[in-house]
Amino acid sequence: MARYEIAFSAQLVPGAQLALVKANLAKLFQADEQRLALLFSGRRIVIKSNLDAAGAEKYRSTLERAGAVAEVACLDDDVEEIELAAAPAEPRPEAAPAPAYAVSAEAAERAPAGRMQVETRDEYMAAFAEVGAPDVGIAPLGDDVQDDKPDAPAPALDLSQFSLAPAGSDMGELKKAPAAPPPDISHIKLQE
Incomplete structure (x- = not known):
């Protein structure tokens, strides 16, 4: 069905x-x-x-x-079956390729200061032969890798218009007015 x-x-x-x-x-x-x-x-x-x-x-x-x-x-249409290719043969140990990150002495001389030149291992990597890689080291464990922040300059403020009052003096706060007397309600009566 x-x-x-x-x-x-x-x-x-x-x-x-x-x-x-x-x-x-x-x-x-x-x-x-x-x-x-x-x-x-x-x-x-x-x-x-x-x-x-x-x-x-x-x-x-x-x-x-x-x-x-x-x-x-x-949903019952025939599903196309795909035949998988065989796994590639294991490379021989004596023919191990050179690592991609090896740096030759000649390449190191041609590289600008602070850059590392990578030696290519095959024609695919040859396309990246002229690309300079940054020469970045790895900091030891626990080192602070951020640059120190420069101290912020103090702002230029003109405070000459202000002065200090002596200790214990009144700072100009307004005194609270005394509470008003309660209203006289003796003349008000309730009718029954």
């Missing part, structure tokens, strides 16, 4: 309006704005998988009525 999947790639039925199709699919799938944005991103989104032929047709027709073009794909 053949199995099918339903996918959507943001294609609309000819003559359908995008806003109306989005509203129909939001109601159909009970989807929020984020899911609608994902559906209409243009990528192929699988909506339902492992359906029989009747179920796949039902989904396709429902989506078509909503204004969306659904893609129905058979």
Whole structure:
């Protein structure tokens, strides 16, 4: 029995309006704005998988009525088999290539100060023969590898307009006014 999947790639039925199709699919799938944005991103989104032929047709027709073009794909199509190539032969120990980071004395003389010239090991690496690599060492464990920050210059402030008051003097704070007497409410009476 053949199995099918339903996918959507943001294609609309000819003559359908995008806003109306989005509203129909939001109601159909009970989807929020984020899911609608994902559906209409243009990528192929699988909506339902492992359906029989009747179920796949039902989904396709429902989506078509909503204004969306659904893609129905058979999951049982023949899968192309790929034959793997044999593993490469082990290299002989006596033919070990030179490391890519070896530096010859001649290359070290040609390199500008502070740069290291890398000797090539094969024609692929020959393309990088003229590229200068920075000559950066590795700091010992625990060393501080950041440069010291320069001291910030003191800001130039003119403070001549300010003076200091002697210790214990009044700094000009306003004294609180004494609390007002409570209002006289002796003349107010309640009626019964």
